[in-house]
Structures are given as C-alpha cells and as structure tokens.
C-alpha cells in the first residue's frame with residue numbers, strides 16, 4: 546500500500562483506469578453510473594483554506610487554479626467551498642463562536658469576501674463565476690431540487706463556474722454532504738473532496754511517520770468506517786465521518802468519488818483522470834439518482850445492525866418496505882430515525898437506511914410472541930433505504 550503525505554503529489558501522473566475521458570455531451574440524467582459525465586463537483590474544506598488559523602489568499606488562488614485547470618482540461622467544474630465562517634470570524638470581535646447564531650453571523654460576514662476571492666482568481670484565468678447558496682433541503686426536496694438542477698445546469702451550459710456554499714444564514718450544516726448530494730443531482734461523473742489529509746488513512750500521522758493513505762475502498766466499507774479516529778476535525782465541521790457519508794452518497798449517486806489532500810490542489814485534474822491520489826470509491830451499480838433517498842439513507846453512519854430473515858431480503862430486492870416482524874436480532878442502541886444496516890442471516894448487507902423502529906421496540910417485539918404492535922411495524926420504508934452494494938464475485 547503506497548505511503549502518501551502529500552509530498553508525492555507533485556510527482557503524480559495521470560494513469561487512466563476506470564476514470565473519465567470527457568465525453569462530448571453530459572451523461573443522461575438518472576444514470577446510476579456515469580463516469581463519462583464531464584461534470585466534476587470539487588469541495589474544499591475550511592482546513593484546506595486556512596494557514597495559522599486565518600483564511601489564506603494563496604490557498605484560495607491555488608484552489609481556483611485547480612478548478613480552472615479542470616475547465617481548460619475539458620471538464621465542467623462545480624466548486625463547493627467552505628470558509629465563510631472562518632473568514633467572517635476573523636473580521637468580528639471575539640464572540641461565543643460555538644453558538645449557532647454566531648456562526649451564522651460570521652458566515653454572513655465572510656461569504657461575500659470568500660466568493661469575491663474565488664471570483665477574482667477565476668476571472669484572471671478567463672472564467673466567469675456564479676454564486677449559489679443552498680441547503681441540503683434545496684437539493685433533495687421538489688420542487689426546489691428541479692429548480693436547483695435547472696439553474697446550475699443552465700449556468701454550466703453558459704460556461705460559468707458555479708461557486709457553491711451552504712446558505713449558512715439559515716443553518717450551518719456540512720458542505721461534504723451538500724457537495725455529494727449536488728454531484729448526484731447534477732449527474733456528475735466525479736466528486737472530489739479536498740481536505741487536510743491525503744485521503745482515508747490507516748492511522749493518525751505521527752512525528753516523522755507520515756499517515757498511510759488507503760488508495761481505494763469499497764462503497765459502505767465497514768473497514769473504512771472503523772478507521773475514523775475522531776468525530777470532528779479541527780476547523781472543519783464534520784471530520785472524516787461526514788466525508789465518508791459524502792463518499793457513499795457520491796458513489797450511490799453515480800459519481801467516482803475521491804477524498805484527497807489539500808497539498809494536491811493543483812493535481813485535481815490528475816485525480817479525475819485516475820491518478821494515484823487520495824482514496825477512491827467507484828460508482829455503485831445499485832445506486833439511485835433520487836437525492837432525497839440518498840440523503841435519508843446515507844447522510845449518517847449506522848448506529849446499529851439488524852439481522853432479518855429471507856422474506857425481508859425479498860422485500861429489499863423488490864423495493865418494498867422491510868417489516869419489523871422479519872427481524873432476527875439487533876445490535877446497537879439505535880432509536881427511530883437513526884441509520885441502521887440491515888443484514889441477512891449470513892451477515893451480508895441487504896440495505897442501509899433510516900429505521901422507523903428503535904432497538905428497544907424491536908427487541909421487545911422479538912421477546913414477546915404477541916402478534917401486536919410494534920412487531921408488525923415498518924422497519925425501513927422504501928424511500929428511506931438504499932440496497933447494499935453487489936457482493937463482489939456474484
């Protein structure tokens with residue numbers, strides 16, 4: 546397994562594999578696997594824009610250059626960028642930065658300057674930018690989602706570079722998830738999450754010992770999920786947990802999805818051409834273009850496991866509700882609306898989604914033969930789950 550600490554980025558060369566060669570036209574909407582799409586959603590986190598606690602104009606320029614390289618390389622880039630809060634906070638007297646309102650105000654102060662910095666650099670590279678401030682709701686719920694699709698699609702068709710951030714004045718959530726949902730909604734071929742580590746790493750970096758990057762993981766990989774070593778990053782909002790969720794959403798939405806390092810800003814073009822950078826997840830053949838379903842099923846990591854009988858397996862295969870009376874056993878302290886993994890008797894992953902029934906109710910139903918509520922409740926409603934990825938070799 547190669548070691549990467551970002552210093553090898555400059556030496557990276559494009560090695561075409563399953564990655565995209567730009568097609569003459571964008572991929573058809575709704576395709577589950579669409580690596581041929583020219584659209585690339587690139588997301589950068591606050592940590593990649595900050596030097597010594599402050600937003601660094603040189604880093605903004607470097608990232609804008611990477612996006613411009615994509616455009617001149619024949620791709621249609623969409624930039625999703627964090628940084629408004631950090632920029633705004635630097636302008637304001639110290640306040641309780643932890644409060645939601647303070648973050649919203651800081652973002653309201655910082656967003657204009659953040660966009661202007663990107664716009665200016667893109668203009669120097671001969672590209673015109675267009676600003677979009679969105680929430681996950683805008684990208685997942687109709688009629689907003691269709692309107693977002695049309696507006697961003699129109700901007701791309703007009704040769705503009707969309708520069709997106711969350712509409713933090715309404716609510717600060719997480720740009721990793723927003724970027725992933727956008728990649729699905731826009732039928733992007735690639736989702737690239739830029740951050741302050743070279744990819745998913747086996748262990749945290751130690752002095753004199755660079756983190757060991759994992760070049761490729763399978764979608765919904767339990768091994769990758771077990772590698773998250775903290776629940777939130779430094780200046781970022783979500784840490785690796787939300788990045789993994791975003792990777793899974795991107796892959797299920799049909800994009801080749803990559804986490805890669807800030808040191809590789811200038812190599813984004815190599816990343817989309819298949820260079821050995823970052824951690825790559827291939828598009829998932831059992832994916833869906835329904836962003837609402839992706840949002841509900843995949844925007845959190847599972848809090849529990851549920852084993853079900855073969856009848857429930859048929860329900861998943863038919864896209865029907867999974868009923869609670871097919872549950873064989875549970876693990877984990879999950880409640881209704883948490884994300885759970887549903888497995889067959891051989892522990893193969895059948896589905897991941899938001900459960901309607903918590904573990905206590907399921908366990909109570911199992912230990913009681915009384916065929917009453919909640920045993921006959923819905924465990925997973927069809928719009929709330931995605932089927933597990935195909936088992937390799939089958």
Ligand SMILES: Nc1ncnc2c1ncn2[C@@H]1O[C@H](COP(=O)(O)OP(=O)(O)O)[C@@H](O)[C@H]1O
Nearest residue numbers: 590591592740745746772773774778781784785
């Ligand atoms: N297995 C892992 N590999 C790499 N980074 C990890 C891992 N587990 C947790 N992390 C953390 O995730 C952080 C990146 O997330 P975050 O700080 O939210 O970045 P951003 O601001 O780019 O969104 C890293 O700095 C690292 O501390």
Ligand SMILES: N[C@@H](CCC(=O)OP(=O)(O)O)C(=O)O
Nearest residue numbers: 591627628629630720781782
């Ligand atoms: N939208 C906020 C940041 C939210 C966010 O997801 O932050 P990060 O984890 O740094 O990508 C901002 O512009 O500061």
